[in-house]
Amino acid sequence: MPRRPLLLALLLVPLVACGPNQPAGDALEGRYWDVAAGEFIDFPTLVDRLADREHILVGEQHDHPGHHALQGRLVEALARRGQRRALVAEMFDAEDEAALKGLRNQPPREVGAVAQAVAWNESGWPDFSLYEPLFAAALEAGWPLYAGNPDRATTMDVHRDGFTALGADIRTRLALADEPPGDVMEALRGEVREAHCGHGTTNLFRRQARVQFLRDAWMARRLQAADTGGGTLLVAGTGHVRPDHAVPFHLRRQGADGSAVSLQLRPTPEAGMGAREAAAGGPPADFIAFTERRGPTDPCAAYREALEAMGDHGPAE
Template sequence: MSVRRLLAVLLLLVPPMFASACAELPSPPLPPVPALASSHPLAGRIWAPADGRFVTPAEAVALLAGAGAVGLGETHDNPDHHALQAWLVAALAAAGPAPTVAFEMIDQDRQGALDAARAGPLDQFGAAMAWEARGWPAWRLYQPIAAAALAAGGRLAGANLPAALTRPVARGTAPAELIARLGLDQPLPEAEQADLAEEIRASHCGLMPEAAIPGMVRVQQARDASMAETVAALAGTGPVVLIAGAGHVRADRGVPARLRRLAPGLVMRTVGLVEVAEGETDPAAVAARFHAATVPFDLVWFTGRPEREDPCAALRRRQGATP
């Protein structure tokens, strides 16, 4: 069943106890992005780990609407994830103040360029921001997210660590003030350091030189800290919605963990948009995929997965490595 059809059905199945809340949360039109069909029993369902039950989209919006910040964690090349992000931004806008949408895909120091690009047509925004040239999936997948925020009177913001700082952070040569500001002077717990290192090895298909791994761990920490800074700075006039990879919005060690230190009074809720896995029908089993004892999101919205080339084969080909 497509995401579009599934949402339409689920919104009709809201339990009576949520009827009054849902009356205040009008369902926005779904964005015109092709949805992925999947016969997997979890596809399209939303799991609330704290309650140990599945919830409806309307219940999910009610939970998120009470937060000062919302993290929507994606797999970057999954079109369903962007369709659902756009729907959630529109639903949050319908439920309360206009949201500010902050993107991992835009660096903090490109805010001026972002504001200038906003003066032009939104379908040209990606080209103006060199979106795809910077390695992100097609802007057309993200455009409905931006459109949903802007239609409600919201804003767009860049959230990521500026590219010019990535190399100094990786090499350990960044200024002491920046190191302290990003929390890089505070050693990670040994298990977390090892876990992040293993994730980086796996995501680079074992092709990353071992000597580069500690620097990449620092960059991951720095990006989480930069995005947390952005969220904290923007909070107050309405909800801040962070669009980022799922690993960045996990509550145990990503942006939310850093945000708890920066702005202890700011509540951030997170949604992990997670592709279903063959043979995995227990929603709580997602925790193991994130090497966590418990599911590290407030909600998990399961989706199908697109047909994609083996990323490791593609990376080996680009690097001229033997399969």
């Protein structure tokens, strides 16, 4: 039986999963854009500009093979520079942490051991073969793996009851002792609404935005806990790594001393669109890697099918 029931799977839909795929264009594919500098850079320069940051946050489209191949290439490049970072992954939650600790103590030789240890096939994430380039590179480099997500029970408790469902110690560690800023929650509600293709109620979007705020705060804390001095690399959906109100925002709220940098892996936009326009048209980032655009599938179809399986009005609240 899958580890995640259907309701939880809906709660964990990445913030960009249901946005429409953009038409292809060839001008930007395979290129890297430094947003602050306003210039294209090559891959070695990208690695150089990421390498001196304590926390590297990489935003992905979960089902895009090219994104995981590029992540593996980035890990290899950083490892060649002598870096041994902790790899924190959204795909692992707190319930996987015991298994991941076992892998850290006795690193496996085969990447398939990672999938077996965390029961990946029951997790609801895309096929593990897509992620093999990333995790194989991490194992080869000797990078330890850590869970980024909270456990399912905590997620469901916050969805139902808000942050008061958390213990006082956890709320303090996550800097959730106070209600989130109104502008941040409004932005999150808008993103959740778009990610869920407009299906749902105002109350449902509010609850899921609250969960998103929790998960970003949790990932920020996990980065700090996993960092043993060599820095970290987070892989997560693109909505989690945006500097304005996602994980970097929570690192600042939690008083993290280290620096963070975000790299968005983004399918190539429509033909004729320049890098500046393309950068402004998606989640903010410090750097953008433009990748192959995948087929013209309707990304909202899977979500609609899930809702239909639960009834016309989606999950009960």
